[in-house]
Amino acid sequence: MDAISRRDIDFLLHDWLRVETLAAHPRFEGQSREDYDAVLDLAGKIAAKLGESWKISDSEEPRLDQDGLVRVQPDLREGVQEYFASGLQLSSVDEAHGGMQLPFVVSMGIAAQCMAANVAAAAFPMLSTANARVTTAFGTEAQIAAFAAPLHSGEAMGTMCLSEPDVGSSLGDITTKARAEGEDDLGRRHRIFGRKMWISVGDQDVAPQTIHLVLAKIEREDGTLPPGSKGISLFLVPKILPDGARNDVQVIGLNHKMGYRGTPNTLLNFGEGDRFQPGGDAGAVGWLIGAPGQGLAIMFQMMNEARISVGLGAAALTYRGYLASKTYAEERVQGRPLDDKRAEKPVPLTRHADVRRMILAQKAAAEGALALCLYAAKLADLGESEDAAEREKAEGLLGILTPIVKTWPSEMGLIANQHAIQIHGGYGYTRDFDVEQIYRDNRLNPIHEGTTGIQGLDLLGRKMLFDGMKSFALLMAEIRGEIAACADGPLSAQAAALEGACAQVEAAAAKAAEGDPAAALTHGSQVLHAMGHLVVGWLWLSQTRAAQGAGDDALAQAKLWACRYFFAYEAPMIAAWLAPLMAGDDTTGAVPEAAL
Structure with a gap:
């Protein structure tokens, strides 16, 4: 069974984000889809190798020897070494430092496959590449040669x-x-x-x-x-x-x-x-x-890259859980359908409406999260554009989206993983099936590289209130551009629902801006969740529209149904998250510690 859909990665990169257009920029001049597909194909092979150690490295944990060296599981070690030997860690590295200088968004397509196969093994190249990127950006030539070069080669x-x-x-x-x-x-x-x-x-x-x-x-x-x-x-x-x-x-x-x-x-x-x-x-x-004194500012480059990678890891694990539970539901027979209680034989779990609900919830989360992370990665590429206006726009959008990219896949992925376990029933609670390990692996993602609460403060505080809502206004303009494109046609109802959600979020932003910032920030996590749903709803509308012209009817229909699910079941939650802020509720800020 695949850990992630290569077809969906291809669709998102080529049909939706149209990454080939990046070749118009001097940094990516001369590159083609063939180049991108070649490294994605190689990543699929390396991911399969990494996947071989996923289960065993979970049970055979790293150990600390008396000599102070940490020994990792041998199969995992071999897989990580093979990754570095393949050169995939050089995909987005500058040619001046021995890299391929491919778009960051393509490197995220590589990482998604490896993370879905074995997220623990994928952490090694993710950290090393981000470390080397900081060193090459801020270090001296001597430091780059001494420290970044061995990171690029896999010698460190x-x-x-x-x-x-x-x-x-x-x-x-x-x-x-x-x-x-x-x-x-x-x-x-x-x-x-x-x-x-x-x-x-x-x-x-x-x-x-x-x-x-x-x-x-x-x-x-x-x-x-x-x-x-x-x-x-x-x-x-x-x-x-x-x-x-x-x-x-x-x-x-x-x-x-x-x-x-x-x-x-x-x-x-x-x-x-x-x-x-x-x-x-x-x-x-x-x-x-x-x-x-520049340490934290410099380190934030690595931290922001890591936050996108954390979101991507969560998206990849969500995707793996979705595919695993979907396959299980298709194969497992149990019960009779509601519309034919006299049926002689049990039917697959997919005949049951509540199981279909849980599969759709996972599909909406997995494909929405993957789209969010790849979109953000493309913004990072456009943030290096030679065109000042394009660069400024990309940087503004990426800034406000980064806490959402880190958090939405992490939080919604866990809910999706719970659905995956539930579909498996008792089997899902055992180590015999992958979904329990997927959940455990994914549970770290709302914690590391800045907890959900920290991301909420960052979004509502630094990226909205203390930014004068400039980046927020830029984001809302982008969302409304998609609403206008879908106003007539098969997505008009979803476009209207998204417009309603925009109005709700704008009202909440205005409410937060009119009072004491400290009081508003007590609602940071709820605003973050609401904004996450708004953004992913926008991207679902956008990718569903793109799917209608991708030449794949099955994919177009699947995207349409997932989009319908998102707006029917998920989008209404936006108002609920924003309700305490709109009501001026101060419960969490005012409750005495003794009452906790």
Whole structure:
């Protein structure tokens, strides 16, 4: 059984997003559909290899050896190494750095296949590629050669080290410190001291080198650290130093997770022992990347890319659960249909209306989430356009959509995965069927790279209220353009429903803007959910319209029914999410802690 539909990926990329038009931009000049299809075909083969270790790497978790090295499941290790040997990690990397320089949206089509097959294995290239992209964007030529090049080749794996044992999303409170130590060929050298928590791929036996991007604060002359997020800087800290010596970076523990188990998740110590350099200077060696105090701003490039990847991983797992439960429902016979209770033989589960409801709910979530992530990836490509107006528009849309891209697939994917388990009945609650692991793997996605609550504050606060609603107005104009295109024809009813949803969201935005921002932000998560449904409803309308001219009647009909389902069952939830804000309810903000 396929883990994701290649036909749908092709439809979304070519018939809907028309990625071939990107070849009109100098960055992608000379590229063609044949080029894109070739790498997508290769990705399908590599995904199949990664899929072989999906189950076994869930039961055989990474382990920490006495030498401080994390051992991952051997089949997973081999699959990840084969991925890097294929060169797929170079798909969107600049030609100047040895890459193919393909559109980011095409690289997301590659990632979707690999994530659906084995999301834990796909985390290795995702993190390494994002790490290398930050290094090439902000590092010196010497840093790029020393650190980005081995990440591109697969000789090193990359991490992002933000959180600490006592500091999660409030990064201004981190205490990891950097002590200046002069300059060398790689730039401003520092000694790093501190602990980092929740570090995926923190150390492993997939590659001999690990390169950490570490957030830390540069120690002042009096030994204190600068307060707040503006005092955070970013450092490149390799496991193995350029002279071949082992850096003072130690894995001191593994986090044992509910799902996503094939990816090691570690607790790291920087500069807290001389285990690897007895008698040497204290502190892990790291090199400043960018300017002092720019760490969080630089790291947000990697974090925003990671948030799109998290959304895509959730979409891929949602898709896998949808296909698994659909296949099961088609094959499993049970009960008699409502319209023929005297039937002699039981019928497939797909004859039952409630099962069809749950399948449609999953289809709407899976295909809607995949469309959302690929649309955002294309905006990232257009954000590098040579045309200033096109670039500004793409950046504005991507900015307001990023918290939705991260959250909507993550939250709605879990609901869809619950439907997949429910369709399997008791079997879905066992480890004999894939859907229970799909759910466990997917449960991480509303948490990492910024929780749903953080994304709600980002959307309603930074991207709407504190932006003066400029990006919001841009988004609403795009949505209304699609409504106008569908006003007459088979999607007119859905277009009218979307217009009604636009009015509801605009009224809520105006309500939020007229009062105390702190009071409005207590409704951030609900606004995020409502905005997510509005945006995905728009994209369902758009892709369904495109499907009518794609030359595939079966696909066009399937899209039409899923679109009908979304507007009949999902779109009405928008008003319910916005109701507390519209009513001025202050329950969550005003409730005393003692009453909780």
